[in-house]
Structure formats: C-alpha cells, structure tokens
Amino acid sequence: MIDFELSDEQKMVRETVGAFARERIRPAARQADESESIPQELIQQAWQLGLGREPIPEELGGFGGKRSVLTGAVAVEELAYGDLAIALHIMTPALFAFPILEVGTDEQRRTYLPLATGDEFPFVTAALMEPRFDFDPTALTTRARKIASGFTLHGAKCFVPLAGEARAFLVYAQLENGAHGFDSVKAFIVERGAKGLSLGEREKNMGLKALASYELALDLELGPESIVGGEDSSYGARLLSESRVALSAMAVGVAKAAFEYSRDYAKERHAFGAPIATKQAIAFMLAEMALEIEASRLLAWQAAVALDKGGDAIKEASCAKNYASSVALKVADNAVQILGGHGYIREHPVEMWLRNARGFAILEGVAIV
C-alpha cells in the first residue's frame, strides 16, 4: 500500500544522524577538505552511532539489527548533508561488511565480519572502480581466473577508500567462467599484505579531498575460500544497486545542503533594494531545486524499497542514481551561482559541494547501504 511515511525507527535514525551531521560533521567539513584529513575523533564518534555495524549479528560484534536499504538511505542522506567525504569515510567498513553479511558463506561471515565491528572504527574496505575513462561495473577489466589452488586476480582499481590502513579488502573482479555481465562479477576477500597487492599513492581528486582513497594494483593468487559466496552465487546486480541507492541518497543530502545554504543566503543578501530571493530569476531557481531534490529522494526511496523487498532493482537504482547525480550537480552549481562571487571563494561551502557533487556521476561502489 502506497505510503510515504518513514517508520518510527527510521525517523529516529534520521534525527540522530541528522543532528550529528549538523553539529559535528558540518563544522569540520571545510577544514577536512583543505587539510585533506579527517579528525580521528570525529570518525570514532560517528562509529559510535552504529550505522556500519547495526545489521551485523551480535555474536560477530554487531548490534543484530535488521538490515534495511531504506533505513540506510535515510541515514546516509543525513551524513552526506553534513559532508560527503566524511560520510564516505564513516561508511567505508560497510563496503566490506555488508556484502559478506548478505552473500558470504557462514565461514566467511564468522571469519571476516569481526574485522568490521568492534568499538574502534575498523579499517576494512572494498575495491570496485577501475582507472578507466569508461569504467563500467558490468564490464570489469579486473579478471579472476580459476586455478588449481584457488584463483588468480589481475587488474587495477581506483577510488579504494582507506586502502592505506585497511586490514582487508573486498575486491570485485570478473570471473572468467563463461558468464557475462553481472553473473560473472564476484567479490574476493584479500587481506592486507597479500603478495601481489600493491598500494598506489593516495589519490588527489577535485572533490572528496578529505577522503583518503587509493589506487590498487593486483597480481594475486588467492585460496579457494576467498571468493565471497562461492562460485555459484550471483549477486553483482544486487550489490551494485545497493551501492547506487546509497550514492543516490548521498546526492540528495549534498543537494539539500546546497539548496538550504543558498536559500538562506538569498533571503539575507540584498541587491537592487530587496533580498535577491524576491527576484523571480533566483526564486524560481530555488523552487526548481527544491522540487528536484524531492523527486530525487522519492526515486531513491523507491529503489531502496524494491531492494528491501528482495529485488535487484537494476532499473530503479540506476535511474535513481542518474537522476539524483545530475540534480545534485545542478543544485550545487545553482547554489554557487546564487552566491555569485561569494560562491566562488572558499569562505563559503558551496564551491566544495559543487566539487563533491560532480563526483556522483563518476563514483560507483564507494558506498553501500
């Protein structure tokens, strides 16, 4: 039955995370961007919110909650409203944990989920993207081949968050098993220090400067137990959709931040004898921004609910992500425009949101809910 109201629990998540984003994340965002680092203390506090370990069973160090993509989407929208780079850092352990939780074997869950839990923020991550102009998650060039002793893994990855300190990685590769597209996409668990795993320099990007991300070069031999969920399971489509929903929700968060900031500015700022918000050119721009943010959120929610009902939601999630990505960019760009020259200087956060928002169309697999 059609319903647009979040559950009480979801509302609570939104409030709690929203408050943390406003009070703790946002004030730290500019400094984090300029210094390209995030205070450990802030990450640790965020970890205490429990977002990344909530659905992990208690016996493996989590809180034993029920995993919901929608609840996750609600939470990460709020985090990203605070700051996108910090949000991605906070949610990085889930990149490793949630796929294992969802599609790993019992053995893999028992062995590896404890790495992603505990009271200290855990450094584990995942690697999906590849440093190519037309990177396509349905056609990975990182290849896995079956050999007698397990698998070989060859390729290059980029945008691997926190790889510098990660104890373990989930690496996505195309298994050369005759299947195509998503059916051949597999995740492999790779521990730090594995022979043939080379960490590149920390990446420098236009936006998300506070997020420590890295390139990886892979030339590995892995045991047979490294393949998540075994050889026969097929989960690439669903995991990608979960990631796209996360990114859609985060795009909504960034757009909302930019919208609110520029709206408030437009009401304060006077030109030609009145607040610039009273000019139709500005007011209509803001109206469209507000409308499109709502539309993006609903599309993201629809994909989230479809996933929560068990589908792989490839269509819903990819449409939501395309839509929300371009809305976030447009809204951030408009926000800079509304602030004019002031939007172009780093005194105000809108230029940072523009840089971060541009990331959405490019990013895949750097967040999951």
Next chain:
Amino acid sequence: MIDFELSDEQKMVRETVGAFARERIRPAARQADESESIPQELIQQAWQLGLGREPIPEELGGFGGKRSVLTGAVAVEELAYGDLAIALHIMTPALFAFPILEVGTDEQRRTYLPLATGDEFPFVTAALMEPRFDFDPTALTTRARKIASGFTLHGAKCFVPLAGEARAFLVYAQLENGAHGFDSVKAFIVERGAKGLSLGEREKNMGLKALASYELALDLELGPESIVGGEDSSYGARLLSESRVALSAMAVGVAKAAFEYSRDYAKERHAFGAPIATKQAIAFMLAEMALEIEASRLLAWQAAVALDKGGDAIKEASCAKNYASSVALKVADNAVQILGGHGYIREHPVEMWLRNARGFAILEGVAIV
C-alpha cells in the same frame, strides 16, 4: 576575414523576401493550415520573386544569377518567418533543380532544368526521406541496382512535397556499387507516369498541414541517363548539407516569428498589475530565446559560407541543424507558454509554430538552398 555583414544584394533579398513574408505569407498562414491548402495565387506571386530559379542559366529559363547558399539561407529564413509550410511549397522546385544544376550532366541540365523554370510555378520535386522511425540519410533503404538497360529502383519514400502534381522527381537511392555512406547516394530523375512509380495518399502530419506531401512507392526500371551526374560523381554529402543549411535557416525564421509574437504579447498582457514581460521569469525566457536565435543563425551562416567556399560542411551543417532545430522547438514551446491558455487555442499562431517547429528534427531533404 571575419565579417558579419551581408552583402548589399543579400540585404536586398532579405528585405524583399521579408516584406513578402510579412505582408502576403503570414496573413495567409492560419487559413492555409486549417484548410490544408495554399492559394495558388500566393504561390504564383512568390514564384515571381525568382528564388527558385535565380541561379539557373538564362538559356534554361532562369535568371543566370550566381548561386550562394548563404543568400539562399537568408531568403528562406524570411520565407519561413512568414510560414514554414508555404515556404517549403515555394522552394520545392529548387529541390529538383538545384542538384541537377550543381551536379547534373550538361545533357541533364538542358533537358530537365527547363521543367523547373518558366513563369508559372513548376511542379517538380525530390524524394529523400523514408517512412522509418530511424530514417538516416546516410543509410538509405531505397536501393538502386545497375542492370544492362540502366537501373532498377526499389523502395518507399515519404515527405515528398507536391508529388501529387509533380511532372518529374529527383529520387535519392543507395546505389549498390560497393561504396558506403554518402559515396553511394545517388539521385535519379524519374518522370511522372513512369511505370512502377506509385503515389500514396496525401500525408497528414501534426504540422506543415498546408504542404501537400506524399508517400511514394518505387519499383522502377530507368534508363542509364537517369542517374544525376553519372555513376562516378559523389555528391550526397554536399547536397545533404545544403538541405540542412536550408532547414537550419528556416528553423531560425520560425523561431524568430514565435519570439517576436510572444515578446509583443508579453509587453501587452498584464497580470498582477504589470505587463508580464516585467516579470523576470518571462523576461529571462525571452532573453534566452533571443540569444539562442542569434546563435542558431550564426551557426547556419557559418555552414552556408563553408558550402559557398566549396566544402561539404558535413559537420558544420549537421551541428547547425541540430542546434537550430532544438532552438526552434524550445522557442515555439516557450512562446505557447508565455501566451498561456491563449497560446493553446488556434486564435493565435504560436500553437501552429510549435507543431511546425517540431518538424525540423525529423525533416531532411525537403528544402535546399
């Protein structure tokens, strides 16, 4: 040397044709659209302007002028500013004549150009488009095959203007000679009454209702002299560009008509105590319309000049046409929007311009300059 000023002759063409468009064509446009017919007298008067026969040698019935794509573009912008359907009707003889003039053999020019001249408006035409959703002039499905006695021609055409009364047709087909794309596109001269040439019903389209256009079915045998310019010449690219420039310029004319009408309306119409043109939402819309019309015209002119210098201008002409087509649609749509409910009723011309403007993205080869 960069110059944006038309020659004196071009200015005179613009003035003469512009005056005719304003005073004679525009007042007849609505009635022509509703009744789906154009007064013969108007066409005859337009023919006296000489546009379609100006560059044809005097001995073949023309005025012996120098052909210039730019001058043609200037002229048809004005005609289309009057009305697009009437403009296309007026320029139909050129569809037959100009390619023969440009690339035909001496024999073909002597034989056929007189059909396209004279004091009476001559019914000759050309057939390029095909009734397919993804019609592509570089990949025609109308096929010509060489046989001992000449050629066979098979296929279906649509949007053939004035085919109902035409004495002769220029039919474009892909010659199966091993070449690809434009190099294999040839024009064939087909006379009325040729065996295997079947005229369909008059077409009914959303716009351009006053233009009598038809489908043609072709199952023909033609003599060897029917192929324009002989087998070895290659001219498909250039002729297509000449057509695209003509359509670009016409798109500018339609857009200009819609812009001016809605601008004047916006200055007259009051709402909330002031002319609606004083509202930024409307004023900015009009400003963008004006700007984009100028941009379209310059792109069309650039392509025209490139053709006048002897190039095939495939890139310039296709870009100009894409751009001008979408500007014309957007401008006409905005014009309807500015008139609001009044724009939706057939008392005002803007709804007709919207219907006509939508045609540009679809039309190819229905006008040439």
Next chain:
Amino acid sequence: MVDFELEPQIIERAKFYHTIAETMMRPISRYYDEHEHEEPQEFLQAMWRGALAERASGQQGEGGQRSQTARTLATAVFVEELCWGDAGLFLSIPGPGLGGAAIAAAGTPEQKERFLARFKSGEPKWGAMAITEPGCGSDSAAITTTARREGDYWVLNGTKIFCTSGQRALEKSDGFVVVWATVDKNAGRAGIKPFVVEHGTPGVSVIRVENKLGIRASDTAAILLDNCRVPLDHLLGSPEVKPERGFKDVMATFDATRPIVAAMAIGVGRAALDFVRDFLKEQKIEIRYGIRPSRMTALERDFIEMETELQAARLLTWRACWMLDRGMRNSLEASMAKAKAGLAVTRVTQKAVELMGPLGYSRKYLLEKWMRDAKINDIYEGTQQINLLIIARRILGYSSKELR
C-alpha cells in the same frame, strides 16, 4: 512504512479503467480530434450509465471500489489510466467535474446535496468551473466579473474564458457552472466568491467554443454573464467578506485538483512512452540500464530519461494525493507535482515524436496527438510559472506580496 505498491483493489480497478481506455477511448480518439466540436455521444452515454450503475450499487463516484484512506490516490491512478486512453475524451466525461470540486471545497452540506444530487440519475450532466477572464490569466485575484446583490438575487456581470465543459454544462445538459466573481472590488482577493449558475439561467450564454491545439474532444467555452441573476443561496459558503478567505477556497480547490491534473499529464506521457517502448520492442532494440555513455545509444539515454522524468512526476503526484488523503496540507507538494508533471509530459511527448521520426510526426499514429494534448498540462490549473511561484513562496516563507 514507506511503500510504493498500490493496494490490490486499486490495481484491480485500474485494470477496469485501462480496459475502458483501450477499448472505448483509443478507437475513437483520432475521430474526435479531427471532428473537433462533435459530441462522442455513445462514449458519453456509456460513461454516464457506468457512473450511475456504480452509484446505484453503492460505490463511490468515479473512483469505484476503493480504500477510503486512499481516495485521492486512487483517483489519480484511475485518471492516469483514462488519460492514457485520451485526455480530451476524459475531460468530456459527464459528472460534477471541477464545478463539483469547487462545491465540495466551498459549499455547505446542504449546497452539496442540492447541487450534486442531479448526478445520481437521468441524462448525462456536467458541472464546470469558470475563473479565467480575457484580462486575467494566472492572476485569479484580478477577477473583474462582479456579483451585485439585488434583493433575493445576485446579479453577475462579466466574461469568462477557458471554461472546460462549459458548453456541455450550460447548453447540452441540466448542469451548472461555478462562476468566481467579486462581491466587493475593494476587498481584493477576499471579495472573490463562487456562485452556482444553472443551465438555463437567463443572462448566461456560451459565446464561443475554442479551437485548440489538443484535447479537442473537450469543450472549452467562453461565457458571457449579462445581468445574470442567481438566487442568494447559489453563493457557495458564506457571503461574508473575510480577508484572504475567498481566495482560500480557490486555493483549497487547487490543492485537490492539481495532483489530479498531474495524474492526467502522466497518463498522456505514459501513452507516448508506451508507444515508443512497444515500437522498440518490435524492432528488437533493447534498453540497457546503467551502462556507460560510450556504449549506450543516444536513443537509449533519451528513453531512460523520459521514463525517469515521468516516474519522478508520478511519485511526486502520488505523494501529494497521499497527503490529502491523510488530511495533511499539501499545497507545496501539489504545486510540485503539477509543475513537474506538466513539464515532464511536455518534454516526454515532444521527445517521443522526435525519436519516432516520420512516424512520430504523422497523423497516422496517435503519438503526435499526445504531444498536442500534453502541452495543456503545462498551462491549465496554474501554469508552470504560477506553480513555481507558489513553491518559491512556500520554501522562502514569502507572502504573495513579498514575492510576485
């Protein structure tokens, strides 16, 4: 719990409306587009009889069987189906229409009973609403039609245009038009009141039925009120002039009708999208979601964008309906839905015609008609611009004086 699945009984009922759209509307769609002022008698009678039968069986108006908690939402779903059939024919269906909506929003219980009873029996009837005037478009507050009290009557004078089903309400049935007129020009918006003008009232006449770009099966009338006298109790609600109140009634009507108009738009857009989808399927052209632009065709991207735009509009529309059903104030959301749907369907249908090339532009198929039908959605019940203005005022917290 957030959920985007319709209740089974709404889905079931929607299928019924889809069948009507497919079997009764589509086959006559082209004919009544071409024969603009002709009456689709058979269709109108059938729809009227259907509505009567439903009411007799104790079911609700045009919604039929439905959950009471999803009344507006269900209407939106059904309206989408019918407008997928033909938006012009949909608008011509007999019933209380926008006039009924105004009575429902502004009338007393007694008035609702009195004016709406006629829709339960007899011959087909129409209710219509008349706001717009030749000199006032989106600016409803600038209404110049006057209502002057004379003894037991209100005397109305003025001209109204763009009155949907106006001719059918006044000349072709025992219907009525709700006319918005000012009882006190000095009171501005507060002085604007709705009056029920019955079929056959002396002094009211249809002076023109418009020729339009699209939705040609629907009659759009211009109406002259020339010393038109209506009884005092034909003023809906209270005659008292309270600051802002008169206008609030109009606004309340819009809050309920805008999401429905949005649903109409979406129906037209979906018709176009389905046309393209079916065609591509026939051509064995697959739409691949979520791949890179170097592999995706421009056609695929266009199609996906069209589909997403329409779905975004639908979700906004459903939310605005859902809020109304929940008793929540929804003017912001209703305007968002209307603004988005009007623009989306305009773009989607224009793009669909382009993608289909000569087939899209030809009157052999209905696609070109849907493009013509679509554009009205960007205009009526508040233009794109008016809805953006309303949204802007809400999000900025500005009054209509501060932001105009």
Next chain:
Amino acid sequence: MVDFELEPQIIERAKFYHTIAETMMRPISRYYDEHEHEEPQEFLQAMWRGALAERASGQQGEGGQRSQTARTLATAVFVEELCWGDAGLFLSIPGPGLGGAAIAAAGTPEQKERFLARFKSGEPKWGAMAITEPGCGSDSAAITTTARREGDYWVLNGTKIFCTSGQRALEKSDGFVVVWATVDKNAGRAGIKPFVVEHGTPGVSVIRVENKLGIRASDTAAILLDNCRVPLDHLLGSPEVKPERGFKDVMATFDATRPIVAAMAIGVGRAALDFVRDFLKEQKIEIRYGIRPSRMTALERDFIEMETELQAARLLTWRACWMLDRGMRNSLEASMAKAKAGLAVTRVTQKAVELMGPLGYSRKYLLEKWMRDAKINDIYEGTQQINLLIIARRILGYSSKELR
C-alpha cells in the same frame, strides 16, 4: 561579405600565443593551482619582457601585429589561446588590465598618457579595477564607497572586494587600482565616478587575498580605503554629476570587456573539449556527425553538443568584438556573448569531467581544474543573470526601472 575565416596575420599571431600557452603556461598550471598565493615569477617576467619588446618594436599592446580594423576581435582570439593555456595565469599577466580598460573608456587623453605610460618600461606592473563591495554584487549602482572633496584631494572611504590583481597592483608593483566611488549619494548612478588609486597611496591597503575554487594563480583582493587621499586629477573624466553619465562609463567598459571575458571562457572550454577529443582519438573512438540517435552513442552526442555550444558562444563573441571594431553599439551582443559563453563553458567542462570518469575527476590531469576555472565565467563581469537582464531590457525596450 559574411565570412568566418580569420585573417592570416591573426592566425599567425594566434599560433604564437598558442605556443606560449602550451610551453609556458600548461607546464606550471598545476603548480600554481596548488600553490595558490605563490607568484609565478618567471612566467610574469617573461610575459612582461615580451610585451615591452613588442611595444618597443612599435607593435600594439598585447595584440601585437594586427589589422587595425579587427583590434578587439584579434584580442579575443589571442585571449582564447592564452586561456586555453591557463585562465588563472592569463589573469595574472602584468599590464593595464581592467584598470587600463576603465582609463581608456573614461579618462581624458592626458590621463591615458599619464597613467598608462608606466607600462612601457621598467619592472612588471598591474592595473586593476575595484567595483564590487561586500554589500553590493551585481548591483553596481548600490556602491557605497564615497569620494569626498577636500581641497586639492578626493578622500575615498569604503571596502572593495573581488578586485582582480589588486594585490599585485597595490603591493607588488608600481601599479594602480581604478576605484569606483560615489561623489554624491543622492545622485544615484550618476554620482558614481572612477578614481585612480596609485600603489603606495596612504590609506589604501589590501586586507585579504581570497582562496578560490579556481583561477587560483590570479590574485583576487579585498581592499580597504580608509581616508585614502588622491589628487583631484585622479578622477577619470569629468567630476560633473550628469544623470546616467557616471554609470555609462562602467557600462562602456563592460561593452568592451564582456566579449573578452567570453573569449576567456571559450579558451577554458576548448581546453576541456580538446582534452576529450584527443583522448577519444587515442581510444580510436570516432565522432560521427549527423546520424540517428539509434546509432549514435550518448558519448558522441554529448561531445557534439559540447562542441556546438562552444562554437555558438565563439560566434556570438566574435560578432560582439567585430561590432566594437566597427564602432557599432554592442551592449546587447556583448551581453549575449558573455551569457552564452559563461553558461556554455560551465556545462562543457562539467560534462567533460563526467565523460572522462575517474580520469576526469582526478587531479592527475588538468581537466578537473578547468571545470573549477570555468565557473567564474558565469559569475564575474556580470553574472549570467545580470547579462540576461540586460538582454531582456534591450529586447523589450525597458529601462532598468521598468525591468529589474
């Protein structure tokens, strides 16, 4: 005769500037983006020496050899080349700059000689212009900086922001800033006059150099005028307050500078487009023009649209320059060029980053920098909105009071 081919001597000279862009600017582009407030000494010196040598050889300012009838057009072509190299570095090149443009537009012949002579010799110098204030952005008429006459001096008080090369003009060279201030607040726009404030004048100071999104090699200063005294003859033109006149000087300056700013934008956009083009060529991905959307990839369409947007902006820009060179009034066309170029380059660079994916977003390549550099073009020298407003006034025949 309409023609779109540049004269051979302009093409030749443009190659020279392209070489500078490629060999002197590109290699240091990333460094001075990252080291925001550091001086690119070597580059500045080289550019200054080059300009001096040119002047000594009797050639014209930054244009060099050129047809006198295409002065502005040639400048636009050369500026496009240099900004293809690096827009931030271009803005930092020593010379009279916008301050010089103001003097050229508003100064007497004697003033031009007096203030501009310094650019013919010695060490690098900068001229700058200060209009914007913390409380006034696009609304130049709202300037609150005052100029009060005291004996033989004008006493200036106020704060100016967004002054390009302000620090270099006032602190790093024997330069000057042209400050716009009001001599009579009651006179509105007519009271606004330009004053030349020399390096070293007591009472003027740079209070901040901004940290920016892009064009980081350029200094953007905030300037405080605290009882800053300048001699009477530092007021450019006449001190007389004539209705509208004071503002007309600003406007005349903009008519000349907007097409040049548009050319700057196009240079940045072309850098991005060339990057994508070269990359696709390497990948053996061909761009096919004029084919149907069912065959064309989304990437191809994006690329073609980017290219056409940029070319449209370039043609509008060249026309605005050509008009100026012909002595025609070009404010409408200058604003069209500026509005189009600012928006086009913003979109083109944003799209280019997207198309290149991880490579576009990485600071390994300059593409991401060009996206950051590009956005300023939609903002400075009149925002997108201000330019649309100017266009709207012109096409509607409205004064700045009637349409605001």
